[in-house]
Amino acid sequence: MSDIILEMKDILKIYPNGIVANEHINLSLKKGEIHALLGENGAGKSTLMKVLFGIEIPEEGEIILKGKRVYIKSPHEAIANGIGMVHQHFMLVPSLTAAENIILGVEPRKFGLFTNMEKAIEVADNIAKMYNFDIDVRAKVETLPVGIKQKVEILKALYRGAEILILDEPTAVLTPQETEELFIQLNKLKEKGHTIIFISHKLDEIKLICDRLTIMRNGKNKGTYKTEDVTTEEISRLMVGRDVFLEFDKEKANPKKTVLKVRDVSVKNKLGNLKVNNISFDIREGEILGIAGVEGNGQNELVDILTGLNENYTGNVLIFNKEAKELGIKGIRDLKVSHIPEDRMTYGCAKDMDILQNVFSNQYGDEKYSSKYLLKSKAMETRAEELIDEFLIKCNSFKQSVGMLSGGNIQKVVVAREFSVGPKIIVANQPTRGIDVGAAEFIRKKIIEFRDQGCAVLLVSADLNEVFELSDRLAVMYKGEFSGVFTNVEELTEEELGKYMLGLKKDEKLEGIIYE
Amino acid sequence: MSKTSKLNILRTALSIIIALAISFIIIYFISEEPFRAINKMILGPLRSRRIFGNVIELMIPLIFTGVGVCIMFSASQFNLGAEGSFHIGGLVGAMAALWIPLPSFIHPLVAILLGGIAGAIFTFIPALLKIKTSSSELVSSLMLNYIALSFGNYILSYFLKDPKAGAPASYLIPNTARLSILINDTSIHTGLIIAILVTIFGYIFLYKSKTGYEIRVAGQNEQFARYSGINIVKVILISQLLGGFIAGIGGSVQLLGMYRRFSWIVLLGYGWDAVIVTTLAKKNPLYVPISAFFLAYIRIGADIMSRTTDVSPEIVSITQGVIIILIVAEQFLSKYRHKIITKEAKSLLDTEGVE
Numbered sequence: 001m002s003d004i005i006l007e008m009k010d011i012l013k014i015y016p017n018g019i020v021a022n023e024h025i026n027l028s029l030k031k032g033e034i035h036a037l038l039g040e041n042g043a044g045k046s047t048l049m050k051v052l053f054g055i056e057i058p059e060e061g062e063i064i065l066k067g068k069r070v071y072i073k074s075p076h077e078a079i080a081n082g083i084g085m086v087h088q089h090f091m092l093v094p095s096l097t098a099a100e101n102i103i104l105g106v107e108p109r110k111f112g113l114f115t116n117m118e119k120a121i122e123v124a125d126n127i128a129k130m131y132n133f134d135i136d137v138r139a140k141v142e143t144l145p146v147g148i149k150q151k152v153e154i155l156k157a158l159y160r161g162a163e164i165l166i167l168d169e170p171t172a173v174l175t176p177q178e179t180e181e182l183f184i185q186l187n188k189l190k191e192k193g194h195t196i197i198f199i200s201h202k203l204d205e206i207k208l209i210c211d212r213l214t215i216m217r218n219g220k221n222k223g224t225y226k227t228e229d230v231t232t233e234e235i236s237r238l239m240v241g242r243d244v245f246l247e248f249d250k251e252k253a254n255p256k257k258t259v260l261k262v263r264d265v266s267v268k269n270k271l272g273n274l275k276v277n278n279i280s281f282d283i284r285e286g287e288i289l290g291i292a293g294v295e296g297n298g299q300n301e302l303v304d305i306l307t308g309l310n311e312n313y314t315g316n317v318l319i320f321n322k323e324a325k326e327l328g329i330k331g332i333r334d335l336k337v338s339h340i341p342e343d344r345m346t347y348g349c350a351k352d353m354d355i356l357q358n359v360f361s362n363q364y365g366d367e368k369y370s371s372k373y374l375l376k377s378k379a380m381e382t383r384a385e386e387l388i389d390e391f392l393i394k395c396n397s398f399k400q401s402v403g404m405l406s407g408g409n410i411q412k413v414v415v416a417r418e419f420s421v422g423p424k425i426i427v428a429n430q431p432t433r434g435i436d437v438g439a440a441e442f443i444r445k446k447i448i449e450f451r452d453q454g455c456a457v458l459l460v461s462a463d464l465n466e467v468f469e470l471s472d473r474l475a476v477m478y479k480g481e482f483s484g485v486f487t488n489v490e491e492l493t494e495e496e497l498g499k500y501m502l503g504l505k506k507d508e509k510l511e512g513i514i515y516e
Numbered sequence: 517m518s519k520t521s522k523l524n525i526l527r528t529a530l531s532i533i534i535a536l537a538i539s540f541i542i543i544y545f546i547s548e549e550p551f552r553a554i555n556k557m558i559l560g561p562l563r564s565r566r567i568f569g570n571v572i573e574l575m576i577p578l579i580f581t582g583v584g585v586c587i588m589f590s591a592s593q594f595n596l597g598a599e600g601s602f603h604i605g606g607l608v609g610a611m612a613a614l615w616i617p618l619p620s621f622i623h624p625l626v627a628i629l630l631g632g633i634a635g636a637i638f639t640f641i642p643a644l645l646k647i648k649t650s651s652s653e654l655v656s657s658l659m660l661n662y663i664a665l666s667f668g669n670y671i672l673s674y675f676l677k678d679p680k681a682g683a684p685a686s687y688l689i690p691n692t693a694r695l696s697i698l699i700n701d702t703s704i705h706t707g708l709i710i711a712i713l714v715t716i717f718g719y720i721f722l723y724k725s726k727t728g729y730e731i732r733v734a735g736q737n738e739q740f741a742r743y744s745g746i747n748i749v750k751v752i753l754i755s756q757l758l759g760g761f762i763a764g765i766g767g768s769v770q771l772l773g774m775y776r777r778f779s780w781i782v783l784l785g786y787g788w789d790a791v792i793v794t795t796l797a798k799k800n801p802l803y804v805p806i807s808a809f810f811l812a813y814i815r816i817g818a819d820i821m822s823r824t825t826d827v828s829p830e831i832v833s834i835t836q837g838v839i840i841i842l843i844v845a846e847q848f849l850s851k852y853r854h855k856i857i858t859k860e861a862k863s864l865l866d867t868e869g870v871e
Contacts, residue, residue, distance in 0.1 A: 014854075014858045059858055307743075309742070309743065329742065329743070329745045330745035330746075330747070332745075333744075333745040334745075339743070341743060346737075346739050346740070347739050347740055347743040348740065348743075349737070349740060350733055350736035350737040350740050350741075351736075351737070352736055353732070353733070353736050357729070357732070357733065360729075361733055361740065361741070361744035361746070362744045362745060364726060364729055365726065370726050373725050373726060373727070374720075374724055374725050374726070375724055375725065375726060375729060377724070
């Protein structure tokens with residue numbers, strides 16, 4: 001057992017809101033392995049890692065590092081113990097260079113007071129070379145692509161002497177090509193004796209790179225396995241406690257008349273950079289148009305335009321032949337356009353209000369739920385209970401604050417609200433990001449259901465599986481433009497799509513994006 | 517009732533007890549006769565009908581400004597305009613009482629209404645500044661309060677002043693405009709009834725009406741409200757207009773109920789106090805009378821104490837300060853709360869058994 005580097009024993013973590021995130025969890029890591037930690041959202045993976053990294057203090061349990069019990073009460077102590085973490089949302093200062101970010105907090109000094117910049121660049125460059133990370137440490141982080149930013153994050157942890165590296169969903173933001181490169185790097189780190197904890201939802205990636213895996217569900221450890229001993233189906237069954245259908249039986253789309261027309265739309269952000277460049281497309285009733293692309297290529301800006309949140313654009317957006325600018329947010333919503341926002345905590349809910357108040361924010365004016373001035377509380381309560389049942393929202397009652405729910409359940413609240421108005425057009429921006437397999441599957445099925453009922457759907461997603469499974473037509477967005485359009489999604493491969501996503505390939509004609 | 521909501525009540529109660537305890541300790545150290553002083557402060561207001569009446573009289577203006585601030589704060593319009601609205605409301609109430617001759621009953625109603633409208637116009641200014649120039653309503657309302665005060669002084673000196681009165685004060689308010697006494701041997705006036713009506717209205721408006729819902733959603737998360745199709749500009753305007761209106765009514769009710777002349781040459785502070793009242797009431801108008809009563813009670817108690825012993829009434833400021841700090845402090849009792857929650861969760865785990 002001497003190859004066990006770290007053991008977490010009997011970890012119990014209860015959050016201030018009463019949620020038991022970790023229920024007596026045990027986890028042991030062997031030196032030099034890549035160990036996957038997987039489970040649905042809210043299963044307690046992130047919490048367990050926060051405990052290990054000193055962000056959360058557990059109620060009970062102990063951590064044994066190299067045979068010695070350690071008490072990790074802050075990230076500082078975690079780092080001192082050789083534990084590093086690469087967060088899903090990078091903790092980098094965009095205006096500083098890669099080198100400055102790597103040495104931040106542990107700078108080499110000049111006269112004990114000033115940062116020795118030459119030395120900093122030198123050490124950063126050395127460590128990058130040592131681990132074969134091909135990056136320019138003099139470049140400002142804000143100019144770097146996501147994949148490189150992640151490498152900077154990893155180097156940051158390594159520079160601080162991390163032997164155990166925690167990677168929280170590292171591939172969520174990467175293209176297939178970047179993911180492949182990351183895996184090569186991880187294998188090299190493994191050869192050098194580093195131990196890696198790899199948190200992910202993506203089963204195929206785990207099969208590809210991990211030696212062992214631990215599955216968590218509902219705050220419990222559902223077992224640790226050697227990767228080659230379990231099949232993807234077994235893993236998913238252990239994760240969700242039932243068989244998840246990884247492929248949808250989707251009927252062929254039967255599109256009717258065009259309901260959303262977008263012509264020559266361009267928008268600049270506050271800094272004056274062109275974020276959406278001359279985009280045109282149509283969506284018809286009963287079809288799903290998927291927009292794939294690495295995040296930050298103008299998808300959010302486009303969605304903001306379609307839903308009325310941003311009116312400072314050029315070009316035309318016609319919703320049921322009415323100009324979106326003239327309609328405004330309320331007017332667009334009144335035409336039964338639903339919007340699942342990308343950032344559910346900022347736009348999708350009021351976290352300190354209860355579920356009931358969150359599901360009516362777009363429809364309290366409906367005569368079913370209010371008279372001229374007053375709300376009809378009884379009708380609202382009945383309806384809230386129906387929605388909780390229909391959308392399988394796990395909660396005590398509709399009086400529970402939304403902020404107390406898990407990510408997947410918060411998203412279900414958002415979806416319940418948006419889908420309960422009987423939408424004719426759905427704009428879904430990353431509808432299943434960061435939520436568990438069960439909830440994601442549920443939401444995708446609902447989207448298909450609505451399509452079959454004649455709803456037009458615009459699906460923006462960075463999840464390739466999702467856009468492949470759901471889209472009837474697929475467009476790729478790159479640097480504010482469509483770089484490709486595919487009307488026959490089944491024939492498209494991931495590699496091919498990746499090339500369009502990275503801008504390696506570009507289709508100038510874009511046939512099939514507009515119906516004339 | 518769940519354990520956590522019980523805990524919320526416990527937290528408020530404990531904040532009050534700790535604050536009073538701190539005040540008592542201070543009294544103990546500074547006073548020659550601390551026990552008599554504390555006794556006067558706690559039991560003083562109960563000694564006679566007239567003195568208890570003082571508590572209710574003081575509670576009335578606090579209810580108005582408290583409900584007004586509840587509405588504005590629910591929309592996340594953190595501003596102190598209620599103070600200015602109250603002042604202007606009193607001023608305009610006095611002007612209407614002096615200049616518009618009307619039969620009794622109608623006279624105070626018209627004066628109060630006009631006072632309310634003046635108060636609404638006053639809080640409309642910071643709202644407009646916020647919408648048009650996105651200037652902070654907190655700063656602009658604070659500054660505008662002093663303009664309200666100076667405006668009142670100007671009107672008083674040039675238009676209302678009775679040269680025969682010793683101090684700067686208006687002519688006598690005609691009896692037709694004054695609010696009649698409700699309870700004998702006290703100065704409790706019919707304004708109390710209006711205050712209760714305003715409380716009920718405030719609660720129904722904020723928690724049962726469409727507009728109130730919009731205000732609360734926008735107050736909790738403005739981005740979410742906008743995304744949902746709620747008109748933010750409307751929310752800011754309505755909450756500010758209504759909050760100012762109610763504070764303005766409070767001003768004229770106070771003037772017509774408690775004063776024979778308009779003689780306010782300083783800001784009376786009911787608008788500032790409303791922030792304490794609102795915080796204690798957790799922004800719910802229904803709890804405003806309770807927290808207003810509490811505040812009025814300790815103020816009158818401290819007053820009696822200072823008149824009969826060697827302790828000055830400012831001791832109440834310490835009490836208030838500690839209460840607010842403890843209530844606003846999210847972390848206060850959080851360890852204890854966490855323990856309760858941990859225990860509850862654990863016992864649930866045990867009853868569920870092994871899955």
